Amino acid sequence: MTGRIATLTGPPGSGKTTAGRRAAALLGVDYVSAGELFRAEAAERGLTLAELGRYAEAHPEVDRDLDERMLGLAAPSRLLEGRVTGALLRRRGLPVLYLVVTARDEERYRRLAGRDGLNVAEARARTLAREASERERYRRYYDIDLDAEPADFVVDSTQRPPEAVAEALADFVRAHRGDP
Numbered sequence: 001m002t003g004r005i006a007t008l009t010g011p012p013g014s015g016k017t018t019a020g021r022r023a024a025a026l027l028g029v030d031y032v033s034a035g036e037l038f039r040a041e042a043a044e045r046g047l048t049l050a051e052l053g054r055y056a057e058a059h060p061e062v063d064r065d066l067d068e069r070m071l072g073l074a075a076p077s078r079l080l081e082g083r084v085t086g087a088l089l090r091r092r093g094l095p096v097l098y099l100v101v102t103a104r105d106e107e108r109y110r111r112l113a114g115r116d117g118l119n120v121a122e123a124r125a126r127t128l129a130r131e132a133s134e135r136e137r138y139r140r141y142y143d144i145d146l147d148a149e150p151a152d153f154v155v156d157s158t159q160r161p162p163e164a165v166a167e168a169l170a171d172f173v174r175a176h177r178g179d180p
Contacts, residue, residue, distance in 0.1 A: 003177040005094060006079045007086030008169070009146070010101035012127050013108030013115075015157035015165060016081055019101055022166030024079040027173055034070050034082030041066070050126060053133045060141055076177065083134060087144045097176055099169055100151040103158040152176065 006029070010016040017033055024031035041062070042052035056062035070085045074094060080086075086098040103111075106120075113123035138144045153172040157165045 003076055003095065004097045005074050005076055005089060006097045006099060006173050006177065007089060008079060008081040008099045008101065009083055009086055011103075011108060012130060013110075013112040013123075014101045014103045015111070015162055016101040018162045019155075019157065019165035019169060020079055020081045022162060023169035023173070026166060026170040027079065029076075030078045032070065032073050032078055032080050034066060034080075034085060037066055037069065050130065053130055057133055057137060060137075063137055063141060079173075083146060084138050084142065084144060087138075087146065087149050088142065091142075091144075096152075097173055098149065098152045099172065100154045101165060101169070102154060102156050104156075107158045 006027075008016050008020045008023075017035065020033070021031050038052065039049055042049050045052065045055075047055065052062065067082075067084060067088060070080055070082050071088060071092070074080060074085075074089055086096050089096045090098070105124075109120050109124040109127060112118070112127055113120045116123060116126075118126070135146070138146060153169070153176075155165050155168045160168075
């Protein structure tokens with residue numbers, strides 16, 4: 001793949017990781033997930049995802065180091081999935097395809113509950129706390145409001161299987177990546 005750097009974002013539970021992996025395979029590119037790197041760091045530190053998120057609120061280096069790592073991996077030969085990666089690349093003047101996977105809130109909470117072995121109410125509470133923490137950190141560290149960041153392409157995964165979401169993402173990238 002040549003041309004613009006494909007980035008993928010979306011709220012927790014939207015299906016972006018599952019669809020992103022499949023889209024990367026369809027495109028024949030590497031897939032890198034900031035969320036998976038963050039989870040790996042939490043495990044390395046012996047913390048839960050929520051605990052590392054709370055720690056990051058008082059220690060900006062956690063997010064900044066991860067974000068710099070993601071930016072260092074930016075290349076048209078990769079699909080980068082991260083909540084703030086695409087916005088940061090744009091601010092550095094790099095050509096980006098800003099892709100968003102979304103889903104209705106209740107569906108996201110249901111998916112997260114199933115993934116994490118929680119009841120839906122607990123998944124909802126944890127997700128809302130995580131989103132509030134991330135929103136505050138991105139504004140404080142980078143002056144970025146992800147809700148105001150314009151997307152190049154949005155796909156709702158609420159009633160679509162991951163394969164269909166991946167196809168839609170891959171089709172958009174193929175059509176817009178800027179290959180010569």
